[in-house]
Amino acid sequence: MIAPSDRTPLPREFFDRPVLEVAPDLLGRTLLRTTPDGPIALRLTEVEAYDGPNDPGSHAYRGRTPRNTVMFGPPGHVYVYFTYGMWHCMNLVCGPEGQASGVLLRAGEITEGAELARTRRLSARNDKELAKGPARLATALGVDRALDGTDACAAGDTPIRILTGTPTPPGQVRSGPRTGVAGEGGDGDAHPWRYWVADDPTVSPYRAHVPKKRRS
DNA sequence: CCAGAGATAGGCT
């Protein structure tokens, strides 16, 4: 149980930094999701950085659209997108307004409200799978486009906030290439975009991007 | 246990 005194959200200045600084600093922090059915707390174990218009993998690469408008807004807000016709994924906007950088929340450990999360993740075979993967994480937390633009730094009983918690010590942070992003075929890109907690069982397995085969 | 195939279907080029 999280003490009421520990429920203060991270300040907006935390997110108003270069995305490659913010991303590893988010590991170990607690995301507190407040729903009408109860709270769910998640300890972040895997994240991925997207560097706005400079980054071909970013939704903001080709400029502002109705879908990605939140990315161009102030830091500390939640960007939620719908993908593959079924799933939602959740990002935190970073850097100054207009820069359109963000951190994709890829995996975490449910530390409170697991019973509620299980009702949303019926296919999970164990609790480590509840939020192992970005769309699983959003599903477990009950996050969809209705929460796009939510201010994670607001005071009061907000639906989403990131608590200071206990950040993962730098010695426990690992980094590597992003998963599943087209155009990063392995060793070419030296940038460490993906960060995770060493040896944590809730981190999603690495999947290199595989172009779809053409039907014969 | 792992890898691959097929399905899902909105947003954007």
Add this chain to the structure above:
DNA sequence: GCCTATCTCTGGG
């Protein structure tokens, strides 16, 4: 026509 993904089924080691 591809994409910041996942589920279920199938076949191999």
